[in-house]
Every structure is written in C-alpha cells, then in structure tokens.
Amino acid sequence: xxxxxxxxxxxxxxxxxxxxxxxxxxxxxxxxxxxxxxxxxxxxxxxxxxxxxxxxxxxxxxxxxxxxxxxxxxxxxxxxxxxxxxxxxxxxxx
Amino acid sequence: xxxxxxxxxxxxxxxxxxxxxxxxxxxxxxxxxxxxxxxxxxxxxxxxxxxxxxxxxxxxxxxxxxxxxxxxxxxxxxxxxxxxxxxxxxxxxxxxxxxxxxxxxxxxxxxxxxxxxxxxxxxxxxxxxxxxxxxxxxxxxxxxxxxxxxxxxxxxxxxxxxxxxxxxxxxxxxxxxxxxxxxxxxxxxxxxxxxxxxxxxxxxxxxxxxxxxxxxxxxxxxxxxxxxxxxxxxxxxxxxxxxxxxxxxxxxxxxxxxxxxxxxxxxxxxxxxxxxxxxxxxxxxxxxxxxxxxxxxxxxxxxxxxxxxxxxxxxxxxxxxxxxxxxxxxxxxxxxxxxxxxxxxxxxxxxxxxxxxxxxxxxxxx
Numbered sequence: 001x002x003x004x005x006x007x008x009x010x011x012x013x014x015x016x017x018x019x020x021x022x023x024x025x026x027x028x029x030x031x032x033x034x035x036x037x038x039x040x041x042x043x044x045x046x047x048x049x050x051x052x053x054x055x056x057x058x059x060x061x062x063x064x065x066x067x068x069x070x071x072x073x074x075x076x077x078x079x080x081x082x083x084x085x086x087x088x089x090x091x092x093x094x
Numbered sequence: 095x096x097x098x099x100x101x102x103x104x105x106x107x108x109x110x111x112x113x114x115x116x117x118x119x120x121x122x123x124x125x126x127x128x129x130x131x132x133x134x135x136x137x138x139x140x141x142x143x144x145x146x147x148x149x150x151x152x153x154x155x156x157x158x159x160x161x162x163x164x165x166x167x168x169x170x171x172x173x174x175x176x177x178x179x180x181x182x183x184x185x186x187x188x189x190x191x192x193x194x195x196x197x198x199x200x201x202x203x204x205x206x207x208x209x210x211x212x213x214x215x216x217x218x219x220x221x222x223x224x225x226x227x228x229x230x231x232x233x234x235x236x237x238x239x240x241x242x243x244x245x246x247x248x249x250x251x252x253x254x255x256x257x258x259x260x261x262x263x264x265x266x267x268x269x270x271x272x273x274x275x276x277x278x279x280x281x282x283x284x285x286x287x288x289x290x291x292x293x294x295x296x297x298x299x300x301x302x303x304x305x306x307x308x309x310x311x312x313x314x315x316x317x318x319x320x321x322x323x324x325x326x327x328x329x330x331x332x333x334x335x336x337x338x339x340x341x342x343x344x345x346x347x348x349x350x351x352x353x354x355x356x357x358x359x360x361x362x363x364x365x366x367x368x369x370x371x372x373x374x375x376x377x378x379x380x381x382x383x384x385x386x387x388x389x390x391x392x393x394x395x396x397x398x399x400x401x402x403x404x405x406x407x408x409x410x411x412x413x414x415x416x417x418x419x420x421x422x423x424x425x426x427x428x429x430x431x432x433x434x435x436x437x438x439x440x441x442x443x444x445x446x447x448x449x450x451x452x453x454x455x456x457x458x459x460x
Contacts, residue, residue, distance in 0.1 A: 011160055042176065046160040049190040050183045057159045087159035 002079030004032060009086055016040045029060055030073040032083055047085065057088040099170070104460045105416065108151070109426050110138035113450035115153050117171055123422050123436045126445040132171035137193075140411055143458040144199040144208065144223075152208065152224060154194035162194050164210055166224045179226040181210060181218050189214050196411070198254040203261055211251030215242065215268045217280070230280050233266075238285070238302060245269040245305055245324075252410060253309050259316035265309060265334060272304035273321065275334050286334030291325040293347075298325075307350045308410045312359050320388075322352035322364050322410075329388055340388025345375055351413035355421035355438055360387040363415065363423055363439060365408045373405045381413075381425060383439045397442030398433060406431075411454030418459070426452030 003023040008016055016022055016039070024035035037044035047058055052073075054060065060067045061084040067075045077083065100106070100119060107118040107126070115138045117129040137156040144150045151167040153174070164181050165174040183189040192213040200207030210218040210227070217230040242249060253267030262279040265286065272287040285302040292304045305324030312318035317333045320340070326347045328337035341347055349366035362384050368375050378400030382391045399406075406429040416422040421438040430449040435442045 011157075045180075045182060050185055051188060051190055052185060053190075055159070055161065090158060 004077050004079075004081050004083055006032060006036065006083045006085065011087070012043065012046055012085065015043050015046070026077055028073065028077055029062065029067050029075045029083070032060075032077060033073070057090060059086050059088060060084070061086065100460055102460055105422070105457055106143055106460060107424060107432070107445075107455060107457045108141040108143060108153075109432060109446070109449065109452055110141045110153065110411070110454040111426075111430075111450040111452050112137055114138060115141050115171065116446070116449060118432075118446065123416075123418070123434070126434075128446060129170070132167075133165070133174065138453065139193060140196045140454045140456070142197045142199055142456055145458060145460065146199060146202060146205045147223075149460070150223060152197045152199075154197055154210070156193050162191050162212075164194055164197065164224065164227070177220070177225050177227060181212060181227050183216075183229070189216075192248050193250065195250045195252040196254055198256065201256050201258065201261060209254050209256070211254055211266065213244075213248035213250035215249045215251040215271065217251055217254070217266060219280075232276075232281055233274070233283050236283055241302075242268070242271045243303065253306070255309055255311050255319065257316055258311065258313070263316075263333070265311075265319065267306040267309050267321070269307070270303060270305040270324070272302045272306050273309060273334055274302075286330075288336040289339070290321070290323055290328050290337050291347075293325040308352045310352055310354050312354070313356045314359060318359075320352055320354065320362055322349050322366075324348060327352070327364060327366075327388060340384070342384075342388055342390060344382055344391050350410040351408055351425075353413050353415040353423060355415060356417050357419040357421060358385070358438070361385045361421070361438060362388065363413065364391075365413060365425065367407055371405070372407045374407070376404075377402045378404050379406055379427075381423070381435075381439055381442075394435075394439045394442070396440065397435075397444075399431075405429075409453055411456070412452055414455050414457055416457045416459060422457065424455045424457055426455040428452065 007021045026032040026035050105120045109116040114131045114134040118126045120126045139154045141153040155163045167174045196211040198209040208220045218227045220227045251268045255265040257263035274283045275286045287304045290304050291298050307322045309321040321328050327341045329340045330337045346366040348369035353363045355361035379398045381394040384391045406427045412426045423435045425433045428451045432446040433442045434445045
C-alpha cells in the first residue's frame with residue numbers, strides 16, 4: 001500500500017516529535033486518524049471528540065478538498081494522497 | 095523554573111486567563127514578580143498548586159481547537175505533562191468533553207487524590223496525583239440528570255468543596271443545577287438548594303435548577319457554608335439542608351465569586367455586579383465585605399479603580415484569599431488586572447495589568 005502524507009498544524013507537531021508531516025498507511029480518513037493515534041498516542045483526541053466525531057473547529061483536507069463535503073471520516077484515501085489537518089479561522093470569537 | 099527557586103513562605107499566585115496561565119510570586123505580598131506565561135494561547139479556567147507533597151501544579155487547558163486537557167507540571171510550569179489516562183468520556187456515553195472547569199487537590203488525609211469538575215457536568219477523581227482519572231458514576235447516573243439544564247457557560251461542574259471534617263462529605267456546584275451533597279464519599283448525591291432562588295424560572299424555589307456560582311466552607315464550623323448565586327448570597331448552618339439569604343444591603347443579588355478570611359471566618363468577600371451588563375455598578379469597582387457573616391456589607395474601594403468609565407467584571411474563580419492574618423485578598427478581572435489587598439480588603443493595589451481576561455486566581459503559600 002502506498003503511503004499517505006499527512007501534514008500537521010503547528011499546535012499538534014509537539015505530539016509528533018515536532019514533525020511537520022508524517023507518512024501513514026490508510027484507506028480512509030478514519031484510518032488516517034487511527035494510524036496517527038498508533039504512531040503518536042493522544043493525537044486522536046486532538047482531532048476527534050470521544051464520540052468519534054471530528055472536532056468542530058478541526059478540518060481535514062484530502063488532496064485539497066474538505067472531507068466534511070465528501071464522506072467525512074469514511075472518505076476513501078487513494079494511495080499517494082496528501083492530507084492536511086488544519087483548524088478553522090476563529091477571528092475574535094475564541 | 096524549579097520549585098527549589100522559591101523559599102518556603104513564598105506566596106504563589108496562579109492566574110488562569112483566556113490566553114494561558116500566569117505565575118506570580120511574592121516573598122511578602124507587597125512585591126510581586128511575574129514569573130511568566132505558560133500554556134500560552136489556551137484558556138486556563140482554573141489552576142492549582144498542590145503542596146501536599148512535592149509541589150505539583152495542575153491546570154485546566156481548554157484549547158480553542160484541539161481539545162481539553164488537564165495538565166500537570168513538577169517544574170513550576172516550565173514543562174507540562176498529560177495524564178496517562180486523562181479526562182475523557184467513554185465513547186459509548188455520547189458525551190463530549192466541552193471544558194475543564196475546576197481542579198481541586200484532595201484533603202491532607204488523601205495526599206494522592208485530586209478532583210476535577212467539567213462540562214458536561216461530571217466529577218472526576220484521581221488517586222495517583224493526576225496520572226489516571228475516573229468519573230463518578232453515581233453522579234453521572236443521578237435520577238434527576240435528564241432534567242438538568244445548562245447555563246450560558248454550559249452544564250458545568252465548577253465548584254468542589256471537600257469537607258475538612260468528614261472524608262465522606264463533599265459539596266459540588268453545577269450551573270444551572272445548584273448545590274449537591276454527598277454524605278457517603280460520592281456513592282449517592284442529593285440536591286441541597288432549599289430556600290435558594292432560581293428567579294429565572296416560574297417556580298423560583300425548585301428542588302434543583304438554581305444557578306450556583308461559587309461555594310466555600312467555614313474553616314472551623316463544617317456545617318456552615320456560604321454561596322454566591324446568580325440569585326443571591328446565602329449561608330447554611332446545616333451543611334446545605336437549607337439556606338438563608340444574606341444579601342442584606344448588597345446592591346445586587348448577582349455576582350460570581352465569594353471568599354472568606356480563614357482567621358476571621360465571619361468575614362466574607364464578594365463582588366456583586368449590575369446583572370445584565372455583568373460589570374461593576376457605576377461609578378467604580380467595588381469589593382464587598384461583611385464582618386458578621388452577611389449581617390451587613392461594606393463597600394471597599396480604596397485603591398480600586400473609580401470613575402464613570404470603569405466597567406469590569408470578575409468571574410466565579412476570579413477572587414481568592416490567602417491563609418495569612420491579616421487576610422490577603424486577590425481579584426482578577428475580565429479586563430486583565432489583578433488587584434490585591436494585604437489587610438482584608440481595607441486597601442488595594444494593582445499587582446498586574448495588561449493580562450488577557452482573567453478567569454481564575456488562586457494563591458498558595460509555599
């Protein structure tokens with residue numbers, strides 16, 4: 001299986017050994033998160049609530065597309081894809 | 095920075111803010127040093143320095159984007175650790191951790207135990223100094239729970255009072271549920287709101303649904319507690335079986351914090367506000383003090399900002415007192431100042447300014 005490149009936001013890099021990006025093997029966005037948790041314990045809770053839902057202000061882009069407008073966590077991830085994990089803008093509200 | 099940097103007797107003031115935790119120290123309560131900002135960027139609702147063994151600092155890190163974490167530090171905020179098993183609801187509970195509200199080190203008789211309160215309302219306990227946490231299931235399964243309603247700040251368990259005379263008794267405050275008490279170490283819980291008002295409901299004296307804001311216990315008479323509520327200031331003489339209104343001459347029923355002078359425990363401090371703008375009454379900021387457990391309240395203004403342009407507020411954990419005599423009182427504002435008094439409120443000075451909005455202050459003497 002060809003790896004998936006995952007880019008992490010600055011706030012989460014500390015948990016991943018200060019890496020900006022990492023490679024995982026996964027077939028869906030959910031599996032990307034599970035692979036990240038396996039490699040960097042605790043990262044899942046940064047990304048998802050206890051219920052398994054994506055956090056309100058966390059966005060995951062698959063090859064430039066926000067997965068909220070695809071199949072969310074069930075979105076298939078093709079080999080060689082690039083995933084960006086980012087937080088929303090929140091100017092002044094938070 | 096190491097704990098060893100500070101001499102015994104040093105006062106340590108932790109200020110949780112909208113943008114991290116600030117640590118202040120003083121050898122004499124007159125001269126304060128800002129030791130710096132840690133947990134930058136996160137909303138620190140509450141922090142505590144536990145001195146029951148090797149000092150350990152706890153903070154509630156409510157991140158804006160990436161979750162909520164209770165953290166602890168053994169080097170005075172230089173580095174922070176996460177618990178091995180943190181505060182997270184079981185996946186099948188359907189609950190999401192919204193905010194961590196309060197951290198409370200346990201009694202001297204339980205030196206490894208720490209308590210925490212969160213939104214959605216639940217009580218968590220650690221028996222290994224914060225390494226692993228478990229939820230109090232009996233509160234979670236309380237038969238009235240499906241009728242609990244959140245306030246504007248959420249359904250938050252924000253206050254934990256551990257009875258200093260009885261290891262099995264404890265009070266908690268939940269908004270907007272009210273005061274609850276356990277007499278059996280957390281196995282069962284009952285509402286303790288009789289005669290406290292819920293003026294925002296058709297029935298203003300319900301069994302529960304009150305918006306308690308803060309509760310403190312008398313240091314030598316364990317059945318006596320005081321609370322500042324959304325709708326009044328109250329005293330109980332029977333552990334919360336019922337309460338009496340001690341608002342007396344205060345200009346408002348609405349306020350968030352309450353604190354007491356441990357060496358003169360009929361002396362209480364509160365800050366009531368103009369209810370809707372949630373700010374001080376004009377013209378100026380006032381702390382209110384009673385020396386007779388609410389029989390009469392005095393306005394304290396010396397050294398506090400005065401004038402028509404003064405408009406600030408203080409949240410539920412935004413005031414605390416130390417254990418010295420005369421009592422030190424500390425107030426953190428939503429406009430980023432910390433005011434302190436070393437004479438039980440007679441005179442005040444500003445010991446910090448230009449902070450982010452202050453959520454909490456807590457002082458500990460090493």
